[in-house]
Amino acid sequence: MSHQSKEAKMYFRLGDFGLYLRDLREKLGLTQEEVERQTGINRRTIIRYENGECVPKSENLDILSCCYREDLNVRFLEYRIAMPKLERKVELALRNSIHDGDIGELLNTVSLILSSEIAPFQRLYYEQIKYLILAIQADINGDTKKGYNLLSTGLKLSIPDFTWETYAQYFYSEIEARLLQNMVYFKGKIKNKPRKLEPLLYLLGHISQEGFVYPQICYQVADAYRERKQFKRAESYIDKGIIASEEISFFEALINLYYNKGLCQYRQNKKTYTEFFHKAYILAQTQNNQKAVEFIKGKCERLFGYDCEKNAIIKGFIHTTYISAE
Structure with missing residues (x-):
């Protein structure tokens, strides 16, 4: 069984499993450095597992099992939990866009869980x-400093x-990365300057490409390059986000990334820019995201003279898997 579920963090008690790993290692009289030498698994990875910061890879648990003298894949299954409906609701809001939902209702849901x-x-x-939700609410209400x-x-x-x-001294969980990337964005907004690239690039290099936060950080990096009018480089990070989003069927991110790839191509005078406006528009339709449909349609007509609805009849770029999305 693969443990790299898209919402694995919510299906397993990672903190408790991490404590179990630490206790087991210490009972065997092993240091993290000794485990690294015996298994070839990086000490930083071992620390993250013991701190409950990420989902252990099945193949890594197989390797560690020899060192820890028990089947850790079987043990890991004991820490599986069911995801209650309220938690699922919050995860979907985080995966998509908090801005698009009812923030008051989302806050009530989180309060119920707590x-x-x-x-x-x-x-x-x-x-x-x-x-995170309170910060976004403050920003929407015009108080970005409070949000920061x-x-x-x-x-x-x-x-x-x-x-x-000291930000580069830490490894970040997905929610920590979400907080930090928004801090970067809010800080730039407060100072009316392009957002800092270094923290975003650091996050991008130290977070799983299989999670829902990775494509969002790709977009943030691309946006930071766009602020600097480096459109070719911005497009390269949008491409990274598109690849990651397609791998995990992250359709809401794909809508945004396709549209912004079109913008980058337009600024580079590439003739193919309308193809990505079209992709974004069709995908928004198949996902019943009416807000995105209207946004893309309005922007394309007003800024570029491109009729999304008319061209949707002619072109067919959307992959069939998009239609079967949740």
């Missing part, structure tokens, strides 16, 4: 989600010593 009996690592996760402070507070729940000078 008021229930949940494991400590889950409580931290939802506390950080709450700060809320993001900073949320991140420091798990990384209390975080500063901009």
Whole structure:
């Protein structure tokens, strides 16, 4: 069985499993360095597993099993949990766009989860989600500085010593990466300057390409290059996001990425730019995302004189798997 589920973080008690791994290693009298030497698995990966920061790869658990003297894949299954309906609702909102949903309702849902009996690592996760939602709400209401402070507070729940000078000393979970990437965006917005590239590139190099946050960071990096009018480089990161989104069927991200690839191509005078407006438009239709349909249609007609609806009848770029999406 593969453990690399798209929402694996919510299906397994990673924190508890991490504690089990640490206790088992210590009972065997092994240090993390010794495990690294015996297995070839990087010490940083072992630390992340023990801290419950990521889903262990099945093949890595097989390798560690020899060193830890038990079948860790079988043991890992004991830490599987069912995802309650409320948690699923929050995950879908995070996966798509919090801006597009009812923020008040989402906050109520998170508050209900926090008021229930949940494991400590889950409580931290939802506390950080709450700060993320409150920050976005503050930004929508015109108080970006308040939003930035809320993001900073949320991140420091798990990384209390975080500063901009030390950000590269840490490895980030997906929710931490989500908080940090928004801090980068908000900071640039407050100062009315292009957002900083270095933290975003660091995140991109240290987060799983199989998760839903990776394509969002690709978009942020691309947007940072667009702010600097480096459109060719921006397009290269959009392409990375498209590949990752297609791998995990992340359709909402694909709509945004296709549209923005069209923008980058337009600024580079590429004749193929309308193909990506078309892809974004058709995908938004197949996903019943009426807000995106209207946005893309309006922007294309107003800025580029491109009639998405008319061209949708003529062209057919959309892959059949898009139609079968949830």
